[in-house]
Amino acid sequence: MQFSVFARRxxxxxxxALVATAFGASVALPALAxxxxxxxxxxxxxxLFSKAFYEYGQHHNDVTVNYQSIGSxxxxxxxxxxxxxxxxxxxxxNTEEYKRAEAAGGKVLQIPIALGGVAVVYNLPGVTQxxxxxxxxxxxxxxxxxxxxxxxxxxxxxPKVKLPSEPIxxxxxxxxxxxxxxxxxxxxxxxxxxxxxxxxxxxxxxxAQNSVGGKGNEGIAGQVRETAGAIGYVELAYALxxxxxxxxxxxxxxxxxxxxxxxxxxxxxxxPNVSPADFSIVNRPGAASYPIxxxxxxxxxAKPSDAARGKQIKEVLEWTVTAGQSIxxxxxxxxxxxxxxxxxxxxxxxxxx
Amino acid sequence: MGEPAxxxxxxxxxxLFAWALNLSTWFYVALIVGLFTVLLAGSWLAIKxxxxxxxxxxxxxxxxxxxxxxxxxxxxxxxxxIAIAIAAVVGIAAAAYLAEFAPPLIARPLAxxxxxxxxxxxxxxxxxxxxVLAPVMRSAIGPAIQSKLGWLPLFSxxxxxxxMLTASLILALMIVPTVAAIxxxxxxxxxxxxxxxxxxxxxxxxxxxxxxxxxxARPGIFGACVLALGRxxxxxxxTTMVIGNRPAISASLFAPGYTLASxxxxxxxxxxxxVYISTLIGLGLLLFVISIVVNAAAxxxxxxxxxxxxxx
Numbered sequence: 276m277q278f279s280v281f282a283r284r285x286x287x288x289x290x291x292a293l294v295a296t297a298f299g300a301s302v303a304l305p306a307l308a309x310x311x312x313x314x315x316x317x318x319x320x321x322x323l324f325s326k327a328f329y330e331y332g333q334h335h336n337d338v339t340v341n342y343q344s345i346g347s348x349x350x351x352x353x354x355x356x357x358x359x360x361x362x363x364x365x366x367x368x369n370t371e372e373y374k375r376a377e378a379a380g381g382k383v384l385q386i387p388i389a390l391g392g393v394a395v396v397y398n399l400p401g402v403t404q405x406x407x408x409x410x411x412x413x414x415x416x417x418x419x420x421x422x423x424x425x426x427x428x429x430x431x432x433x434p435k436v437k438l439p440s441e442p443i444x445x446x447x448x449x450x451x452x453x454x455x456x457x458x459x460x461x462x463x464x465x466x467x468x469x470x471x472x473x474x475x476x477x478x479x480x481x482x483a484q485n486s487v488g489g490k491g492n493e494g495i496a497g498q499v500r501e502t503a504g505a506i507g508y509v510e511l512a513y514a515l516x517x518x519x520x521x522x523x524x525x526x527x528x529x530x531x532x533x534x535x536x537x538x539x540x541x542x543x544x545x546x547p548n549v550s551p552a553d554f555s556i557v558n559r560p561g562a563a564s565y566p567i568x569x570x571x572x573x574x575x576x577a578k579p580s581d582a583a584r585g586k587q588i589k590e591v592l593e594w595t596v597t598a599g600q601s602i603x604x605x606x607x608x609x610x611x612x613x614x615x616x617x618x619x620x621x622x623x624x625x626x627x628x
Numbered sequence: 629m630g631e632p633a634x635x636x637x638x639x640x641x642x643x644l645f646a647w648a649l650n651l652s653t654w655f656y657v658a659l660i661v662g663l664f665t666v667l668l669a670g671s672w673l674a675i676k677x678x679x680x681x682x683x684x685x686x687x688x689x690x691x692x693x694x695x696x697x698x699x700x701x702x703x704x705x706x707x708x709x710i711a712i713a714i715a716a717v718v719g720i721a722a723a724a725y726l727a728e729f730a731p732p733l734i735a736r737p738l739a740x741x742x743x744x745x746x747x748x749x750x751x752x753x754x755x756x757x758x759x760v761l762a763p764v765m766r767s768a769i770g771p772a773i774q775s776k777l778g779w780l781p782l783f784s785x786x787x788x789x790x791x792m793l794t795a796s797l798i799l800a801l802m803i804v805p806t807v808a809a810i811x812x813x814x815x816x817x818x819x820x821x822x823x824x825x826x827x828x829x830x831x832x833x834x835x836x837x838x839x840x841x842x843x844x845a846r847p848g849i850f851g852a853c854v855l856a857l858g859r860x861x862x863x864x865x866x867t868t869m870v871i872g873n874r875p876a877i878s879a880s881l882f883a884p885g886y887t888l889a890s891x892x893x894x895x896x897x898x899x900x901x902x903v904y905i906s907t908l909i910g911l912g913l914l915l916f917v918i919s920i921v922v923n924a925a926a927x928x929x930x931x932x933x934x935x936x937x938x939x940x
Contacts, residue, residue, distance in 0.1 A: 444788060
């Protein structure tokens, strides 16, 4: 009896050792092949990054980039804890976050890496693509002050459209997101009441009594599709890929513009000197500018502790903000305008290696 | 015959076995203590900033940093209580049917199917709720209820499809298998002579089940319901998809609500300020405490009910 117990235990420990070796080997192998750079953060960037870094790896077999789409908040934390080589966030670091990151690893460089727009989508029986809306009207809808589709303010913008007397169901993102940030940034820029009552944020206190929250772009899309009279907002790429019914928005030049790759790019190009301190690009001038747009940001330490790795990070990011931007269009993301690409490259040039 | 034959004899193996059992129990005690400590430490900043007022405040404004947990506590408890009320009735009825009435040829595949439902991932329930149940709730179920019972505040107001009632129904659906599967095992476990005694008195099958079998299986059935309630309280993704995610306390079940687990899942990934993160961890602590309190209350209730039954 005793003997067999010992024998079995011995067998077990051998098995455990074997498993451990196998596991160790499988982890070690790719590390031998190439340096693995890691990044974490914004889920908005994920589709672009996964394709761009794959492409990059095709031409540079000494580097692989592993990006974890854990959300901007998590990205900032991981970056500050120095567990990743770069972080990605839909909003640049605020003063408090910057100070903490600086204390951990010195000066932080932040570059715009991806450009996105927000489409206002709706479901109105009998009304197809291209309902016209203005900033103040959308703000009043989201404030709950305009509660019916045939409200005089909406009718005035759409004299040719027969608007139903349906109640409006306001749909917003329930999860914290960069999309909500850009959207509330826009509403704050066009409505003083929104600015004082609600403000700007990735999550805010949505004031309308007739509002419901959906999780993610798909949550809003599902809600809007299934509910007659609903209005919501989704990321541009999502709206285009899913052929959603979106509104034309009045921009600051009083022109009505559809959310497209070109109109968002035009808005971004009107502000070439974008910086982490002055990053908002909503409601930009220009007849072709779509009014709801924003950047996603990547942060790196100016002086990484491992200079060799730092050099590789710099190369990957330089490629992503320039050549890599051609990938963006194929994913319905907006490629960075040429002048912003140059600005991003200039900031990366400040890395001390 | 002699004393030595009955003396327990400990061997090394026995001792090791006893230790292993001991350890696996204490491991869970340690886990709970550890969880509690980590949650308390993580939410300390929020507790210090808001104090007990946090529990009764109902505004949730990440922009200004005003946080209150009341709408989430309300949503969590209401959705779970409605869910368990529905699931208990349906689940126990299903269990009684499977164990006592259904011919074995039907009972076995049916029981298997129900147990299979318990293994369906909750995101699948959530998607089904969002794309199938919510539209039906908005166009058919909701208006039907409102036309009859619309005068009750409970069923008043606009129907969005998503909302407290839809979330409760999805939760009920998710926990019925738990109630049914465990209850069935306990009903089948009731001694045969109890049934025979009842039948011998001239009782019908229905009377036997109601008077002899179900009362005997009551502790087990109660346990099944407590387990199911625990699952409902902590359910995250399915609730998030169909509850409407508005931190408001409304009398109407058609109105959107919000639960503790949902708000954590929604906002944790993008929360960046220290107080905000700490507050969300505080909600986790609250959910933990609520689960323990509800479990304890259920147990006390069970003991009281059982004692009353025995005294009768």
